[in-house]
Amino acid sequence: MPSAPGPATDWRDLAACAGLPDHVVFARRPKAALPALRACAGCAVRHPCLEVVDPRASWFDGVCAGRLWRNGREVRISADARTAVRVKEQQP
DSSP states (O other), X not given: OOOOOOOOOOHHHHOTTTTSOHHHHXXXXXXXXXXXXXXXXXXXXXXXXXXXXOHHHHTOOEEETTEEEETTEEOOOOXXXXXXXXXXXXXX
16 A cells, blocks of 8 residues: 655745744844845745745745845845845856
8 A cells, every 4th residue: 555645845844044043034134134145046935935924914024035124124235245145146
């Protein structure tokens, strides 16, 4: 008799930020959030992340779908920080 399938994989298990410290994922400042922003650059589940977290409606603080949010508003990132994130996106 075939075995029952295992539980479906949750999108959070596939997130590139899984395993990062909470203080990085839920950072409120760009410099502190940079490791999470870099992880998001190559993340395959950015769309589900944005849909589920819904940062604007939930007044989210932290990194979601490759963007930094504070009180549900997207935080502008300096050109230097954006460059650092783009470098990660271009790496194989």
